[in-house]
Amino acid sequence: MQSTSILSAEVTVALPEKSLVTLTINGEKKQLELAPWTTLLDALREYLDLTGTKKGCDHGQCGACTVLVDGKRINSCLTLAVMKEGASITTIEGLATVDENATVQLHPLQDAFIQHDAYQCGYCTPGQICSAVGLMNEGRAKTTDDIRELMSGNICRCGAYPHIVDAISEVMQIDKNS
């Protein structure tokens, strides 16, 4: 006979208290009433309907949930929304800009991903693009080998890697054979 009880006896059964969390998302200030156990990823997807940020593993093992927090790329599944109080978050929905004529101006990486067919199913794509924006902000990648290494935190199960590297190296003006 085997019994599976995950909780030890002394832990009491109760719900956590909610609090007000203020986040600036894609330039817009958002206030949410959240319990501390809501991850930034779930806050975006389930509470703000910003489903462009994807859940691919929920454990920091795939990179699909990559967003930019104050310009730095992170896995939004491994941080609590409440921990990002006051932070400025950019998601895939916030990368393109809309000009005065209401024309959508894609981020150069978004455009390059389309031109190079740097995706297939599209599920890892927002994470790849946000990660690549972070990569550019970091300024560490000088060769395509650097891009390969520094984009390895974003798994693409469809296997679009060569095209992803082509798209990023074009935007970063890195020689394709480096």
Add this chain to the structure above:
Amino acid sequence: MTQYIGKPINRVDGLDKVTGKARYAAEFNVPELAYGVVISSAITKGKIVRIDASDALSLEGVLQVFTHENRPKLAWFDLSYKDQDAPPGSPFRPLHDEKIKYSGQPVALVVAETYEVARYAASLIQIEYEEEEHETSLEANKDRARKPKSGLASALKPPPPKPRGDFEEVFNAAPVRTISRYVHSVEHHNPMEMFATTVVYEKKGKLTIYDKTQGAPNSQLYVSQVFNIPFRDVRVISPYVGGAFGSALRPQYQLFLAVLAARELKRSVRVSLTRQQMFTFGHRPATNQTIALGANADGEMTAMYHEAISETSRFEDYTEVVVNWSGMLYPPENVILDYKLVPLDVYTPLDMRAPGGVTGVSALECAVDELAYKLGIDPLEFRLKNYTERDMNEDLPYSSKELRECFRQGAERFGWAKRNPEPRSMRNGSNLIGWGMATGIWDAMQMPARAEAVLMVNGKLRVSSATADIGTGTYTVMTQIAADTLGMPVEDVLFKLGDTELPLAPIQGGSWTVATVGSAVKAVCEDLGKTLFKLAKKLPGSPFSKVDYQDVVFLDKSIQLKADSALRVSLQDVVDSNGGRAVRETSTSLPNMLQQRKYARSVHSAVFAEVQIDEELGTVKVTRLVSAIAGGRIINPKTARSQIIGGMVWGISKALEEESVMDHQVGRFMNHSLAEYHVAVNADIHELDVVFVEEDDTIVNPLGAKGLGEIGIVGVPAAISNAVFHATGKRIRELPITLDKLL
């Protein structure tokens, strides 16, 4: 006219994908949505004795805990649980009874107002089990191997042909012989999107279901039968699928659970699986293969034996075509091909990218390399010497087979001629370099499908079929076919899929979508063209009043006289004449069986691999890979290249990394996460080169396209294994080739 077919146009759904607008099954947010979290069995075999959900149910926000004890009465017969891809047997029924059939089996669904509450509540539920002895090891149980049960699936997955000639005698007399055994591990599909279903509970109990599926109609069929709901009350929608690779060919248990909860609670419910739970349903089965080859001194292969023993569950006989390829690729007259199953306490395996094909060919093409080495013949030359123009299993000619050209162009691109055949002869500093090659093959199939085409009042064309786009490019390719057939710019064509309200199409699998749905799209656009032409003839002062249909072409959004393009009627004028209504046609396309059955129909590839191996540390890097593909007509070279590259990445991943490792003492896959189940990352992938060889085929289907979803992976693991041998002199017959095997 082909303005678009054959052109590398950008994906029509690209903008949605790069801006985050593309929505997948778990991303349709509706008011009052409840969330379900699945609890998985802690044991592998036995039964549930007690479930204590009292703590969970006491939590505010928990709506219900569904288990076998309180599930509603559902369909009784096995047949009701059979989806379009169900193998022979009794399909698994979630929450059916107290019995546990495999590790990770869903045993309860906790539904709550929020995902977090459901997740917490799930951790509070206590389940007591009574365990029984389980058997999960293929190796330990292979003496139980038996013939698979046959069923409807046998039509698409034929059993091995009967033995031909006299293998034993010819093999025993052959001057050059090899016998080897190949072992492949279990693999899991692990698409990036985890399985999820959002069931929207509509008025009067109608359901709108957003499901992760490779065929919305398949999910509809399953839900309708299991829950006894009329088809019209179940609409399944699946506009985007975050990868599937076969895993969504069958409805998975989250669909069942979400529908059950929505109906019982009378509200909308979403159930998403965790990454860990992505290891609790179908997988690529483990196999043990034995291959014996005999050749005469001239290098002519005379005898071939290929046996595969594979696993299945205790409740269904999953089969795949593993050994038949040997008889399709090589010409020996004395052949035994055999395929057996061992039922184990695991979930039923499931088609995974090039199911059986990559398995069998990976072993076969290594064995062929071994034989070539024994004969002292260059592996490429050996394959050319043993080339067959016929499928020897069926004794039929190929409808087209440009494999010879694949060998030639691939070898040239790779530089194969410069290879020193001696193992361990090539180095780069302290690294050994190896070059290997292999052949690939997959079926070129076509299924029946329906499609609708509508010329809308605004002059735009809407074409639809209930097929899927799992990343393969269906949206784009169908748009191209429709645009060319009716002379429209792609910007004016909208292709819709993934919705059971659309005309019926088969599940997206087997690389048949372009052939199947593409043919239906072509047919319906032609039918619509004929209707439009009839309308055009009736227009006042029509230039076509005395013209036949075959004398016109569709070009530049108009119907034009072939002989004089100045004589034209715009499509807008045609639809304007239709009394304010759109013009629509629905058609069915059927494979031309009478013609097709006279031929074997396959897509082929030649793969060349370069590996760099750190001799002391055993690490393998695939530095170069060239795939030359004969896949018939290429509708879109851009998306086609992506598919082949994707297959090549899968091939590298399979050859070197992928393995779901079961601890047979507990009967569970232990590396059930993306941190420990390794798939290729960006840094693993270097130079990949794709060559599409021209291949004209008028038999396979009206488009001449053969489908590319599987062929990209098929030859890759063998090419890499053979390159590893060339580099090191070691034959690794067990995949994946991890560094420990080369120490």
Add this chain to the structure above:
Amino acid sequence: MNSFSYVRPDEIDVAIDDLSVHHAAKFIAGGTNLLDLMKENVERPARLVDINRLPLQTIDDTAEGGLRLGALVTNADTAYNEQVEKRYPLLSQAILAGASPQLRNMATNGGNLFQRTRCYYFYDTDMPCNKRKPGSGCGAINGYNRIHAILGTSDSCIATHPSDMCVALRALDAVVHVSGRLGERTIPMADFHRLPGNTPQYDNTVQPGELVTAIELPAKGFADHYAYLKLRDRASYAFALVSVAVGLDINNDGTITEARIALGGVAHKPWRRPESEEQLVGQSASKEVFQLVADSIIDGAKGYGHNTFKVELARRAIVRALMQASKLEKIS
């Protein structure tokens, strides 16, 4: 994930007090490992004390000529810090060999020390594990143990410490500064992590209620002769099967005057054997000498089946890393 309360203090004392007075409270910084484990129900804190606002965010010179890495500086900022890159390239390289850029942007120096094992059985609450649930047994010893330890194991536990950074810190003889209600103290890296013995539930020697405030690097950084070699099942974004951090001092005539060799992926803590390192002192670099030292370092190593290959792999990896550090072999 269980239910928990949350606070975000601004002061170190407040954070330490809060942790001490609350039952089952835990600090959270980057969260990359803790939240992962909370979602698996392996960690079940009743309270999270978010320390991200504490003033532990800088990298400063020490009076002794070393560098003090604030506990809350991220792994990425540490690896790319100009001083670290210049004076402690071994540390930079080790950090960059771990995880992914996203995770390194989140994970902190303090948190890295507290990474828990990747043992499959530890992660799976349906399985026995003495580390997660003392007394429940070890699933790995007779189970699937490819990633497990070959040195310093016990009958209760064969888990490894998964960090790359800590391997370099161990080689560099870093010192960890901790603060508690009773004041501050320092723990040498050698004593920070522990072997499992029959209490594998304790990964390290930090006492309940203590907070890591900084990691101090001594002046000696081995910037001229160093190597971090990591072997894993794919080219990136995977934990080490075996990793080796080497720092050498070599004088002008080519004699080795000091050697540090630390191993990752082989034990419950970053593994060093100073008496083996001593064998290198006074020698000139050569493959033969390195092989003898490698044999000595892994002396007594024991495989458990799936991980038995690690014994030979570790031996070869040590030799290779020494060859690279001494520049007898190019880093490829």
